[in-house]
Amino acid sequence: MLRSQIESLLFASIKPLASRSIFNVLKKSQPELKFETVEQELKNLFVEYSESSRGIVLIESEGQYQFTTSADNSDLIKQFLKDDRSGELTQPSLETLTIIAYRGPVSKPVIEQIRGVNCSLILRNLLIRGLVQADGEEPELFFSVTPEFLKYLGIVSVKELPDYEKLHVVENLEQFLDNRQAEEVQELKK
Amino acid sequence: MFKIKTEKFSGPLDLLLQLIDQQQLDITEISIAQVTDSYISHLEQLQDKDPEELSDFLVMAARLLVMKSKAILPIFEEEEIFDDLEAQLKIYKEFLDASRKIAEMIKLEKFLYSRIKPAIDLSVEFSPSDNITAENLKQSFMYLLKKLDPLVKIPQKLFDKTISLQQKILHLQAFISHAEKSSLKELLKDAKSKSDIIVSFLAMLELVKQKQLIVRQSKLFDDIIFEKNK
Numbered sequence: 001m002l003r004s005q006i007e008s009l010l011f012a013s014i015k016p017l018a019s020r021s022i023f024n025v026l027k028k029s030q031p032e033l034k035f036e037t038v039e040q041e042l043k044n045l046f047v048e049y050s051e052s053s054r055g056i057v058l059i060e061s062e063g064q065y066q067f068t069t070s071a072d073n074s075d076l077i078k079q080f081l082k083d084d085r086s087g088e089l090t091q092p093s094l095e096t097l098t099i100i101a102y103r104g105p106v107s108k109p110v111i112e113q114i115r116g117v118n119c120s121l122i123l124r125n126l127l128i129r130g131l132v133q134a135d136g137e138e139p140e141l142f143f144s145v146t147p148e149f150l151k152y153l154g155i156v157s158v159k160e161l162p163d164y165e166k167l168h169v170v171e172n173l174e175q176f177l178d179n180r181q182a183e184e185v186q187e188l189k190k
Numbered sequence: 191m192f193k194i195k196t197e198k199f200s201g202p203l204d205l206l207l208q209l210i211d212q213q214q215l216d217i218t219e220i221s222i223a224q225v226t227d228s229y230i231s232h233l234e235q236l237q238d239k240d241p242e243e244l245s246d247f248l249v250m251a252a253r254l255l256v257m258k259s260k261a262i263l264p265i266f267e268e269e270e271i272f273d274d275l276e277a278q279l280k281i282y283k284e285f286l287d288a289s290r291k292i293a294e295m296i297k298l299e300k301f302l303y304s305r306i307k308p309a310i311d312l313s314v315e316f317s318p319s320d321n322i323t324a325e326n327l328k329q330s331f332m333y334l335l336k337k338l339d340p341l342v343k344i345p346q347k348l349f350d351k352t353i354s355l356q357q358k359i360l361h362l363q364a365f366i367s368h369a370e371k372s373s374l375k376e377l378l379k380d381a382k383s384k385s386d387i388i389v390s391f392l393a394m395l396e397l398v399k400q401k402q403l404i405v406r407q408s409k410l411f412d413d414i415i416f417e418k419n420k
Contacts, residue, residue, distance in 0.1 A: 014307050059302065068302035077303045087296040091289075092200040098289035114282060116250065117201030118242045147304075153292065154300030162291045167284060176277045 002026075002033075003041050010045075010058070016066035016147040050156060059156040061147045062105070062133075071154040087152075096122045097145070100132050101158050102167040104144030110177060111143070201243070202250035203282045205232060210279075217279050219257065226254040230392075233355055245385045248355070252388045255395070358393035366403065366418050374414040 009022055023038040042065060049058040057070045069077050077083075089097065096119055099111050112119050123143065126132040130148045134141045145158060158164060199205040207217075209228050215221035230251055236244055253275060366372065374394065381387045394416065397403040405416040 014305055016304075057302065066304050068304045071300040071302060074300045074302070078299070078301060081303065081306075083301065083303075085299075085301065087299040089293070089296065091204075094289045094293055095200055095286065098285050098292050101292070102285070102288060113278075114285060115201055116203035116278065116282065117246045120242070151302040151304065153295050154298065154302055155295075161288075163288065167288055170281060170284065173281050176274055176281060179274060 002037070003045055006038070006041055006045060010065055010067050013066075016059075016061075016064040019063045019065070022065075046156075057156050059147055059150045061150055061158065062144045064147055066147050068151055074154060092117075092119075092122050093126060097126060097131060097149070100126075100143045101145045101149065101161060102164065104132075104158070105135060105142035106144070107140070107142055113177060114173070202247045203279060204286070205229065205247075206250070206254075206279060207283060207286070217276060217283065219276050222254065222275055222279070223258045226258045229254055230396075248385060248388055248392065251392060255392075355389055355392055355396070358389045359396055362390070362393045362397060363402070366416070371415065371417040373416070 005026060006022055009025060010017055019039050019042050020035070022042070023033070023035045026038065027033050042060075046058050046060055046065070049056070055070050055073055056067055059066050059068055092115075095115055096111060099114050100106055103110070103114075108119065108123065111123075123132070123134075127134060130146055131152065132143050132149065133146050134143050136142050150156065150158070153161075155161065161167075199208055206222065206225065206229060209225040209232075210217060210221050213221070213225065215224065233247060233251060236247055257275065362377070365377065369376075374391075377390055377394070378387055381390060394403065394405070394414075398405055398416075401419055403416050404419050405414050407414045
């Protein structure tokens with residue numbers, strides 16, 4: 001019952017829906033409902049669609065869900081909608097996007113530490129293109145990829161990226177970032 | 191000397207990786223120190239880079255020089271100079287490789303499509319609401335201009351922050367043509383920022399390399415005296 005309600009809401013919505021907003025809608029008629037229950041049902045629905053071979057898939061990014069057409073039918077729908085986008089990004093944008101996809105939510109200083117170069121302009125461009133989103137308040141902004149990014153790549157979740165688990169938590173990287181942070185603190189003390 | 195086109199690398203780490211790769215070396219501290227000279231020679235091609243980015247390239251040059259001097263002068267080993275450039279380079283390479291895979295995925299153009307808002311049929315007409323007055327429009331426009339201020343002003347600040355290496359070399363050449371003999375302390379007297387100091391030092395090294403300058407230092411951490419090479 002709950003699962004079918006959630007499915008209908010997702011179908012009726014034009015924008016990706018956050019689990020929190022789905023919960024808020026349902027709570028109005030079901031005051032007893034728990035947020036965790038909604039989250040769990042969303043996960044079940046996600047698995048259900050991942051395992052099916054239908055023309056519609058459910059994508060998930062940072063707790064936002066959306067129904068899309070499946071990657072198998074991309075060419076057909078591209079033709080039908082007369083979509084003339086091309087699959088190309090500049091090298092700096094790609095690098096930045098990759099770091100955000102594997103490490104998100106990630107702060108600008110960390111992205112710049114990995115790339116070794118200032119990323120302000122590139123981040124702004126990616127924000128404008130809707131491929132990344134920034135949450136939090138300046139200067140504590142955290143960047144993550146959007147459902148739009150998933151749709152661009154043809155995957156339902158960042159977990160489908162090659163070597164996701166390996167690059168999501170890179171042991172060397174955690175240590176490296178810790179060292180850099182310790183250094184900065186020391187410099188401030190001086 | 192290996193030539194790499196400026197547009198072909200996306201940052202100092204990318205340039206460094208390409209230089210190491212071209213000499214078919216593994217990523218180690220020693221191989222990083224080996225490509226320092228070619229790295230610095232590539233800085234000249236960077237004049238038209240965005241100033242903020244250029245300073246990142248210069249900071250990297252300074253890190254390389256510290257690493258290289260550490261390799262040459264055993265005296266430094268006692269000190270705790272710890273630069274994890276090797277680790278940073280390896281991590282960067284992991285993400286660079288991943289970004290190539292992502293590029294391949296995007297190239298397949300397997301876009302997913304979600305529902306789109308139906309286009310609403312609107313007839314165009316001009317129907318301003320009552321509160322749109324000349325005064326209100328002016329207020330809104332002024333407000334908008336004010337919001338743009340930080341966007342316009344920041345680049346100028348960034349620009350001021352960065353001093354081009356070439357400019358510094360010219361400055362240093364002029365400096366010694368007046369003075370014949372001077373010291374690093376004297377040269378850095380008017381330095382405004384860390385990157386200013388780094389660039390001045392790089393400029394001095396460059397002129398030593400070009401045999402225009404001779405430098406002397408009587409003991410460790412003493413002031414560096416330099417004079418024109420006649």
